[in-house]
Amino acid sequence: MAAEVLEALKPRPGGRYADGTVGGAGHAAAILAASSPTGWLSGCDRDGAAVETAERRLAEKFAGRFEIRRGNFSEMAGWIPAASCDGVLLDLGVSSPQLDSPERGFSFQQDGPLDMRMDDRQRLTAAELVNDATAEELAKIFWEFGGERESRRFARAIVHDRNQKKFETTRQLAELIERISPRAGKRAHPATKVFQALRIAVNDEIGALKRGLEAAVEILKPDGRLAVITFHSLEDRVVKEFGRERTRDYTFSGAVDVPELRQPRAPELKWLARKAIAPGEMELKENPRSRSAQLRVLEKI
Numbered sequence: 001m002a003a004e005v006l007e008a009l010k011p012r013p014g015g016r017y018a019d020g021t022v023g024g025a026g027h028a029a030a031i032l033a034a035s036s037p038t039g040w041l042s043g044c045d046r047d048g049a050a051v052e053t054a055e056r057r058l059a060e061k062f063a064g065r066f067e068i069r070r071g072n073f074s075e076m077a078g079w080i081p082a083a084s085c086d087g088v089l090l091d092l093g094v095s096s097p098q099l100d101s102p103e104r105g106f107s108f109q110q111d112g113p114l115d116m117r118m119d120d121r122q123r124l125t126a127a128e129l130v131n132d133a134t135a136e137e138l139a140k141i142f143w144e145f146g147g148e149r150e151s152r153r154f155a156r157a158i159v160h161d162r163n164q165k166k167f168e169t170t171r172q173l174a175e176l177i178e179r180i181s182p183r184a185g186k187r188a189h190p191a192t193k194v195f196q197a198l199r200i201a202v203n204d205e206i207g208a209l210k211r212g213l214e215a216a217v218e219i220l221k222p223d224g225r226l227a228v229i230t231f232h233s234l235e236d237r238v239v240k241e242f243g244r245e246r247t248r249d250y251t252f253s254g255a256v257d258v259p260e261l262r263q264p265r266a267p268e269l270k271w272l273a274r275k276a277i278a279p280g281e282m283e284l285k286e287n288p289r290s291r292s293a294q295l296r297v298l299e300k301i
């Protein structure tokens, strides 16, 4: 959604931008090109391979105008100065190189180790979760992070099978799910939600997103814009709730918003558009993986 991101962030010469999910540097390059010749970009990714690729790609055209670090965007405010950025981008989820590399273990379509770590310095892998978590813990992960209706049944089957043989590969897990929930007539592979849920849990994606949104607001200048691209409703809900909270011109104590008990306050952010922006038809044709993408844009007041 490069065109939509550029439209939202309106990069300009001299502007300072942060890309918390630099990945293959597609968006980063577009921001640097649009802010030529003097725009600056601070970028990060928790994936070491992505950081190397991004640095190499950006150095070809934009040497001296960017800094890329390996790290979690939830820690951006630790190295990007407060109130210094005109725009911040978070393009969430996994990248195509991650999904397409069987050895990273993200895909049920190719066999590989059950890994799923975006940052391979981290200890917790998907195999560890699948082999060590209790049936209740697994069911909770499948339900909360995947919306999987058969969460309990799948979790019980995993616990049963791992007593015979530990889970080591993506194929082993995908085959178990397929065996107990055959694919016949279904559009998506029956393991889709389980794999998504495990990935979100292994990488603490929801926790990182909540902290990352806070960090993004901290490093934005007044009038600076935050663009967030989400890929599933769980992420989108976190962004929507964060936006709703920060755009309100009042606070309330307790869990329920009682109009008589509201305390006025100045809102911190405003929505650029009430509704999420979806990819255009061209992009959907060229990149079918973008079909579930949604862009939301907030401006700091």
Ligand SMILES: C[S@@+](CC[C@H](N)C(=O)[O-])C[C@H]1O[C@@H](n2cnc3c(N)ncnc32)[C@H](O)[C@@H]1O
Binding pocket: 020, 021, 022, 023, 024, 025, 026, 027, 028, 044, 045, 046, 047, 050, 071, 072, 073, 074, 091, 092, 093, 094, 095, 096, 118, 208, 209, 212
């Ligand atoms: C959809 S890709 C980004 C693609 C990128 N915008 C581009 O144009 O090539 C998502 C990237 O975000 C990274 N990522 C996801 N969560 C992260 C986090 N909490 N901190 C840093 N990077 C993260 C992933 O490793 C992945 O490389």
